[in-house]
Amino acid sequence: MELQNFIGGKWTSNEELETIPVVNPANNEQLATVPLSTKQQVAKAVAAAKKAQRSWARIPAPKRADYLYEIGHKLKEKKEYLAQVLTKEMGKVIEEARGEVQEGIDMAFYMAGEGRRLFGETTPSELADKFAMSVRAPIGVVGLITPWNFPIAIATWKSFPALVAGNTFVWKPATETPMMAYEMAKIFEEVGLPDGVANVVFGAGSTVGTELIEHPDVKVISFTGSTETGSKIAELGGRHLKKVSLEMGGKNAVIVMEDADLQLAVEGIVWSAFGTAGQRCTACSRVIVHKDVKNKLQQMLVEEIRKLTIGDGLDEDNKIGPVINGAALEKINHYVQVGKQEGATLLIGGKSLTSPPYNKGFYFEPTVFTNVKNDMIIAQEEIFGPVLSIIEVADLEEAIEVNNSVKFGLSSSIFSRDVNKIFKAQRDLDTGIVYVNAGTTGAEIHLPFGGTKGTGNGHRDSGQAALDVYTEWKSIYVDYSGKLQRAQIDTGN
Ligand code: NAD
Numbered sequence: 001m002e003l004q005n006f007i008g009g010k011w012t013s014n015e016e017l018e019t020i021p022v023v024n025p026a027n028n029e030q031l032a033t034v035p036l037s038t039k040q041q042v043a044k045a046v047a048a049a050k051k052a053q054r055s056w057a058r059i060p061a062p063k064r065a066d067y068l069y070e071i072g073h074k075l076k077e078k079k080e081y082l083a084q085v086l087t088k089e090m091g092k093v094i095e096e097a098r099g100e101v102q103e104g105i106d107m108a109f110y111m112a113g114e115g116r117r118l119f120g121e122t123t124p125s126e127l128a129d130k131f132a133m134s135v136r137a138p139i140g141v142v143g144l145i146t147p148w149n150f151p152i153a154i155a156t157w158k159s160f161p162a163l164v165a166g167n168t169f170v171w172k173p174a175t176e177t178p179m180m181a182y183e184m185a186k187i188f189e190e191v192g193l194p195d196g197v198a199n200v201v202f203g204a205g206s207t208v209g210t211e212l213i214e215h216p217d218v219k220v221i222s223f224t225g226s227t228e229t230g231s232k233i234a235e236l237g238g239r240h241l242k243k244v245s246l247e248m249g250g251k252n253a254v255i256v257m258e259d260a261d262l263q264l265a266v267e268g269i270v271w272s273a274f275g276t277a278g279q280r281c282t283a284c285s286r287v288i289v290h291k292d293v294k295n296k297l298q299q300m301l302v303e304e305i306r307k308l309t310i311g312d313g314l315d316e317d318n319k320i321g322p323v324i325n326g327a328a329l330e331k332i333n334h335y336v337q338v339g340k341q342e343g344a345t346l347l348i349g350g351k352s353l354t355s356p357p358y359n360k361g362f363y364f365e366p367t368v369f370t371n372v373k374n375d376m377i378i379a380q381e382e383i384f385g386p387v388l389s390i391i392e393v394a395d396l397e398e399a400i401e402v403n404n405s406v407k408f409g410l411s412s413s414i415f416s417r418d419v420n421k422i423f424k425a426q427r428d429l430d431t432g433i434v435y436v437n438a439g440t441t442g443a444e445i446h447l448p449f450g451g452t453k454g455t456g457n458g459h460r461d462s463g464q465a466a467l468d469v470y471t472e473w474k475s476i477y478v479d480y481s482g483k484l485q486r487a488q489i490d491t492g493n
Pocket of ligand 1: 175
């Protein structure tokens with residue numbers, strides 16, 4: 001299958017473009033080829049999006065939302081097919097892939113509902129016979145840059161609020177997972193979105209991504225990916241006075257207090273640490289455990305991990321699929337060596353799986369280090385694989401301090417039965433998402449999603465908060481007094 005760019009409502013030829021293979025990380029089989037587009041394709045896509053934007057914005061929001069309802073129905077119809085493609089190109093197990101597509105469906109219907117809200121504010125004027133209100137106005141052409149770990153959900157978090165608010169977009173998906181973007185473009189075409197409203201351009205971050213950020217007609221960049229890339233985008237976007245929304249890395253922790261339901265905590269930790277082979281931005285990579293229950297928790301954790309089956313995500317029995325590619329395997333392996341050198345104790349795992357049936361794909365054992373000190377590299381940096389560090393603490397205060405000591409601030413969790421500890425924790429944990437008696441993953445689409453510190457720059461995906469990224473506030477004053485009334489001066493003060 002040869003994937004093509006979708007620009008101005010047309011599939012464009014890959015002639016003269018270099019193409020690269022898209023491979024299944026479970027077995028290294030080629031699934032498709034994808035073009036590495038150049039500046040020219042970006043320019044065409046931005047021009048198409050710009051041309052379409054004004055008339056798109058003039059369609060009443062409830063009518064724009066009708067397209068989102070249609071998209072939601074298409075996603076629902078194709079859910080199983082899309083989940084299968086997603087597992088093949090990204091590797092996550094099929095149950096999780098279905099969950100990811102469901103997230104897109106939920107977002108379509110949720111944002112379609114916004115078409116009849118998009119609330120602004122009315123407020124009294126300080127002057128007589130004068131009306132004051134503020135409304136959300138679309139911004140224009142939006143550039144979307146997305147990662148490979150949630151190739152469909154993250155795109156829906158960004159593109160659906162952008163569309164309902166009256167913007168058009170150019171989307172650059174990750175080169176590792178372009179098939180989901182191709183499938184989404186097919187859906188945009190099938191529901192008859194006007195030409196140029198939704199455009200997909202495949203290619204590298206350094207060319208297509210950079211060009212999107214630098215292009216003067218792209219007014220907003222919405223990015224999800226690593227903190228390293230996000231910092232570069234912030235710098236470049238800042239220079240071009242772009243509105244830049246960044247959702248970046250995490251180093252998420254589960255805190256287990258001495259009064260916790262340990263079985264529940266173990267289940268939450270295993271799901272958050274090893275689901276998606278640890279490649280979720282919200283993946284749990286640290287367990288911060290009270291000293292009184294550390295040994296017991298470790299023992300239960302290892303027992304639970306031994307039950308996990310690893311393999312091709314299309315097999316319903318498998319709980320952990322491959323990691324995305326060879327480079328990811330190398331990076332994970334590197335961190336495991338670092339952990340050993342730093343003096344952490346390897347409790348289980350620690351190796352990539354290289355013998356059949358794993359030898360063709362990219363598999364890493366679920367790995368747990370214990371006796372990890374908070375200043376070790378493995379306790380501070382995002383590994384983005386199935387590697388967990390256990391850090392012992394003496395009390396809640398220390399647990400919160402350890403949780404907050406990393407440069408990231410996406411998600412955290414506490415297991416406890418003590419309501420006082422729980423309320424103190426939800427107040428003092430400095431992450432954008434806090435879970436109580438649940439793991440660090442599992443966000444719902446109608447709440448804001450994002451993080452503090454090195455995870456974000458103050459914006460949020462999902463929820464109504466996402467609309468803030470894709471709209472400008474416009475304040476409108478209507479004076480119906482028939483005379484000049486001067487604010488602050490004619491108020492009689
Ligand atoms: P990445 O930063 O390598 O790439 C993300 C996207 O940016 C890709 O489309 C890539 O091609 C593009 N890109 C790369 N260099 C670029 C440049 N110089 N200019 C413009 N675009 C560029 O990230 P990844 O490896 O695809 O994804 C994993 C990372 O994403 C992890 O750090 C993870 O925590 C993070 N993530 C964060 C969230 C969140 O919401 N906070 C969600 C999912 C993933």
